[in-house]
Amino acid sequence: MKLYAGRTGRIGRKKAGLVLASALFVTCAAAQESPIKLGILTDMSSLYADNGGQGSVIAAQMAVDDFKGKVLGRQIQVVYGDHQNKADIGATLTRRWLENENVEVILDVPNSAVALAVQGITREKKKIFLATGAATSRLTGDECSPTGVHWTYDTYALSQGTTRAISRLGEKTWYFLSADYSLGAQLEADSRKVIDATDGRVVGAVKHPINTPDFSSFLLQAQSSKANVIALANAGGDFVNAVKQAGEFGITRYQKLAGLIVFIADIHSLGLQSAQGLLLSSAFYWDLNEETRTWTKRFVEKTQKVPTMIHAGTYGAVMHYLKAVEAAGVLDGPTVAAKMRATPVNDFMTKNAKIRDDGRLVRDMYLFSVKAPGESKYKFDYYKLLATIPGEEAFRPMEEGGCPLLRKQ
Template sequence: MKAWMRSARKATCKSLGLALTLVAAATSAVAQNGPVKLGVLTDMSSLYADNGGQGSVVAAQMAVDDFKGRVLGREIQIVAGDHQNKADIGSVIARRWLENENVEAILDVPNSAVALAVQGITRDKKKLFLATGAATSRLTGDECSPTGIHWTYDTYALSQGATKAISKLGAKTWFFLSADYSLGAQLEADSRKVIDATGGKVVGAVKHPINTPDFSSFLLQAQASKADVIALADAGGDFINAVKQAGEFGVTRGQKLAGLIVFIADIHSLGLPSAQGLMLSSAFYWDLNDETRAWSKRFIAKTGKVPTMIHAGTYGAVMHYLKAVEAAGTLDGPTVADKMRELPVNDFMTRNGKIRQDGRLVRDMYLFRVKSPEQSKYRFDYYELLATIPGEEAFKPMEDGGCPFLKKS
């Protein structure tokens, strides 16, 4: 009897082992032959939803469609998630995608704290992170990654454009109103360096919680400082609310407001009467040339909204990633990342762009002034181009970034 039971147990164990082997083989086959999944991790419901959000999903799908929907003989699929501007939620989604759902690359992530968390996860998993929505320059600095590509813009480039331009117009004293998380801290830090270099002085600073509805106490402190410029080191809904409330408090009658990270969706929400005269730095404007207009008209037809630089960047990053996968003949993260660095970037947004070893896409940036209502002649006619800033001037030199893995190469 005991011998029979032992034999039965052995048979059961063998059957179970065979079943597990078959399941593993089937899972592996699905991973190798199923769709190539790209995950757009974004803000679907809060202060960055207009700048990224569903528009980033649409832009990514436009790139997939333009690539004819397949790569290496497999269907390409876009999946989307809402990080809710919380690093823990973003991390859970990123891990689930990479570990359980065979996602090959993560895109967008318009929140610097969430982006830094995702960069760490993708670095460990050797998967691609195409940061098209995040701003912090730490993504190519102390938190850089061999499989991380910082695509659209960063805090250094934005502060270089706006802060330098305003300083040249005679502004000497500054007060910072900064969002109390990674984005605000990095924007302020990068801008302070420019102010110091141009002989200006920071006379005060205050931090505000992310997504706060009430800026009154912060704006009163800024007003009391009598600074020439109040620099808004925040974005999305925070930037919009700060500008609106500054107007209500009469702050702008004696002081200039400077937005350090401004999207065209913000200007659309504010309206030209409130936003006119604001100078800003941007990586993209829909009405810049024939190519930007052609792509933007397609985007507007699908969404009814004007595309932001995040939307344009997401399209470009997906397209370049797919070209690199095809050229490399593999989905292996480090191999594809190397191929992305090797290939020049050319699309409606970027001319002869180059991805450096630290992951920074070096491309031109632009300085714009928001038009007055009288200057605007048609729908979304919001910006006047003041200057084109060459990429080599706009972005921090790689040797100054502090990317640790460069020392090992």
């Protein structure tokens, strides 16, 4: 009796082991078959939607399609979410994606406050964050991450281009109209350093809430300062509204407006009559060369919109990430990030660029002026190239950023 029971127990344990092994095999097979997810965390419905938004989702999908849709034998899937320009919502989406939905990399994030929250979470989880839409230079400064790459542009580079160019025109006094969150604060801080270095003077500043419909009180304060230049340290819909209302008040007849972060979608919304003469810096313009024009033609066919530097940057970041995954043979965040840093970036937007140890992709930037209506010859013909700024000059020297990673080396 005891022998029979023992034999039955051995058979039961053997069956249980077979069941467990089968379950493990099924689980592993499912993991192998499940898609590799890329998460586009963006603004789908508010003031940055034209600059990132659905265009970033489409740009990412274009890169996946050009990569033939698979890496490491698995399908690649693009998912997206709307952070609504709120850091808590962006953080909640990020955690859900990484902890429950197997998202491997997060991209875009056109809001600096949200991007800083995402950087902290991806650093903790050892996942990749490719900030193609965020601006704050803190992402490669005190908030740098071994798995974070600041891809397209930043507040320092934009300040170096636009603010320095205007200072060279002899303008000496400045007034800042800044968005009251991380983007505005960092743009203003980085620009002030350039103004001080060029013997300029800031005569005043005012902050406005994000997504402000009425700029009248802020603009009247700027007008009364009699500053040579009113610097707009805001973006997207806020920038567009400020420029339109400044024109309505007649401010632009006596004072220059400087857009510190301007996208071609903003110029399209404003129209050349309102935007003509603006100086701006950008990491991309669709009409620079044959490669940029070819890619843009594909993008416009899918969206009917002109691509911004965020859209172009998102495409390039996805391609570089997928190449790094393929070369590394794994999805592990730190391993893939190291491979991305070790590999030069080359695409239609960026040539022979390197990702530094602090996570900054160092690429050329461009200084443009907005054409007058009579100078524009065809659709989206908005910019006149004034100068190419080499990446080494455009971006903050790595040792000046305060990135903690550098102290550990």
